[in-house]
Amino acid sequence: MSLTTEKNIATVSDKKLTKAFKQFLNVLPHCAATKLEVVEYKDKQVIICLPAQASIIGNKDENLVHGGAITMLIDTSCGAMAMFANETPESCPTLDLRVDHFKTAKGDVPVYCKAKLVRSTERIVFVEAFVSQNQCIIAKGTATFMRIGNETLNKALAKFFLGN
Amino acid sequence: MKSTNFDIDHQDEKKMQPLEVVQKYLPRIPYAEFIGIEILEIGSEFVFKMRPKNSNIGNPALPALHGGVIAAFMETCAILTLMAYTGGTKIPKVVDMSFDYLRSGKVIDTYAICDLTRMGTRVVNLKVNAWQTKVKTPIASARGHLIWPD
Numbered sequence: 247m248s249l250t251t252e253k254n255i256a257t258v259s260d261k262k263l264t265k266a267f268k269q270f271l272n273v274l275p276h277c278a279a280t281k282l283e284v285v286e287y288k289d290k291q292v293i294i295c296l297p298a299q300a301s302i303i304g305n306k307d308e309n310l311v312h313g314g315a316i317t318m319l320i321d322t323s324c325g326a327m328a329m330f331a332n333e334t335p336e337s338c339p340t341l342d343l344r345v346d347h348f349k350t351a352k353g354d355v356p357v358y359c360k361a362k363l364v365r366s367t368e369r370i371v372f373v374e375a376f377v378s379q380n381q382c383i384i385a386k387g388t389a390t391f392m393r394i395g396n397e398t399l400n401k402a403l404a405k406f407f408l409g410n
Numbered sequence: 411m412k413s414t415n416f417d418i419d420h421q422d423e424k425k426m427q428p429l430e431v432v433q434k435y436l437p438r439i440p441y442a443e444f445i446g447i448e449i450l451e452i453g454s455e456f457v458f459k460m461r462p463k464n465s466n467i468g469n470p471a472l473p474a475l476h477g478g479v480i481a482a483f484m485e486t487c488a489i490l491t492l493m494a495y496t497g498g499t500k501i502p503k504v505v506d507m508s509f510d511y512l513r514s515g516k517v518i519d520t521y522a523i524c525d526l527t528r529m530g531t532r533v534v535n536l537k538v539n540a541w542q543t544k545v546k547t548p549i550a551s552a553r554g555h556l557i558w559p560d
Contacts, residue, residue, distance in 0.1 A: 276476040279444075279465035301444040304486075305501045312441035313504040314482020321478035322468075337469075340477040344508040 258408060263287045263330060266407040267294075270326050270335075277322055280315070284326075285358065292330075294323045296357045303353045311351035316377055320345055320387035323361035324373040328391035331366040331373070335403040336395035338371055349384040351377075357384070369393055425495060432456060432494045438501065442486040445479050449490065456494055458487040460520040467517060475515030484509065484522050484538040484552045491524035492534055492556055500559035505533060507554035515549045518542055533557055 258266075264287040271277045271284055271294070280302060285293040296302065296311075296319045304312025321343055328338040351357050361375040370390060377385040395403070429451045436442055436449070446461035460466070460483045468476025485507055492502050522540040538552040539545075 273470060274476065275465055275467040275470060276479055277468075301440055303440040304442070304489075306438045306440060307501060312439065312482060312486075313507070314445075314478070314485040315441050317481040317485065317507065317509075318476065318478025321476070321481060325468075325477065337471075339514060340509075340511045342508070342510055343477070343481065344506070345481075346506045347504050350503060 260287050262408065266330060266335070267292055267326055269407055270329060271322070274322070276318070280318070282319070282322060287330075291360050291362045292323060292327050294319065294326070294359050294361070296359070298354050298356050305350075308350075309353040311353055311357060313345075313347055316347065316351060316357065316385050317343070317345050317387070319357060319359045320361075320375045320377060320385070321389065323359040324375050324387060324389035325391065327361040327363050327373045327375075328366075328371040328389070329403075330407075331363050331371045332393075334400045335407050336393055336400055337403065338391035338393055338395070340389060341370070341392050342390040344388045346386045347384070348386070349379075349382065351379050351384050355379050359387075361387075366393075426454070426456075427494045427497060429456070431498070432490060435490060435493050435498045435501075439486060439489070441482060442490075445482060445486075447483060447486055455523065456491060458483070458490065458522045458524075460522075462517045462519060464517075469514070472514060473517050475517060475520065477509075477511055477515075480511070480515050480520070480540060480550050481507070481509050481552070483520060484524075484540055484550065485554075487522040487538050487540075488524045488536050488552075488554065488556060491526060491536075492559075495526070495529075496559060502534070502556040502559040505555040505557055507552055509550055509552045511550050513547065513549045515540075516542055520549065521545075529558075531558070
């Protein structure tokens with residue numbers, strides 16, 4: 247049985263939503279600063295890439311990516327997923343985020359994060375994410391978001407991201 | 411109670427590296443410099459400060475700091491606090507971290523302090539608190555484990 251809720255984002259095509267995800271990342275200054283890139287949105291999962299770059303290194307001695315940069319990637323991916331978890335985009339701040347680091351990430355290879363919507367309830371959105379590098383899973387994230395949007399704001403967001 | 415090698419008493423200042431030494435660890439962590447982390451010494455404790463930077467914003471409408479940046483700041487705070495104890499030969503690795511976001515982070519100075527709750531022989535359990543205007547109104551808290559750097 248799939249845990250993914252059936253009601254989410256049914257009315258928008260994957261292609262259109264991929265575009266909306268890209269637009270969402272563009273308006274976030276830290277995502278622009280770290281050159282985060284949406285790869286695609288497919289099967290109710292979004293894939294975001296963190297390209298290899300000098301500024302995200304957390305261990306210069308061994309050339310490893312900072313765990314915090316991985317956390318930031320997970321937070322962004324899960325946050326974006328939460329934003330588009332319902333029929334209209336909603337602003338969803340993070341309540342809780344847990345990250346398990348299975349393996350260190352090499353500094354010269356891009357890192358990918360796949361975020362999946364687990365469940366969206368009346369007040370809360372649950373998202374889960376896996377981070378991989380060279381096809382190997384290196385971290386797991388579990389995040390909870392709060393739905394705070396009101397109708398006016400949601401309509402404005404829908405217009406901005408989906409053009410309707 | 412007999413203490414083991416790693417049951418370090420927090421009051422034992424002799425075991426902590428001086429501020430000048432800990433500051434030299436920062437360039438080895440480029441992401442910490444990228445998000446604008448500084449180290450302060452208040453009394454005998456290290457308090458970490460993150461400068462407000464436009465590139466740290468995650469919600470331009472409010473504006474508010476990116477949750478991931480606050481997390482990275484707290485993680486760095488934990489890493490550097492442990493390095494202050496170990497002497498910083500190696501940078502410790504993070505096993506897991508769990509973050510609770512309590513308030514949205516304004517684009518102003520953010521502070522964090524790490525409490526090394528238990529230094530085991532293999533892993534270190536810790537807590538981090540981050541605040542902006544008042545210590546008693548934290549914007550986020552975290553708990554987690556670091557692997558003792560060998």
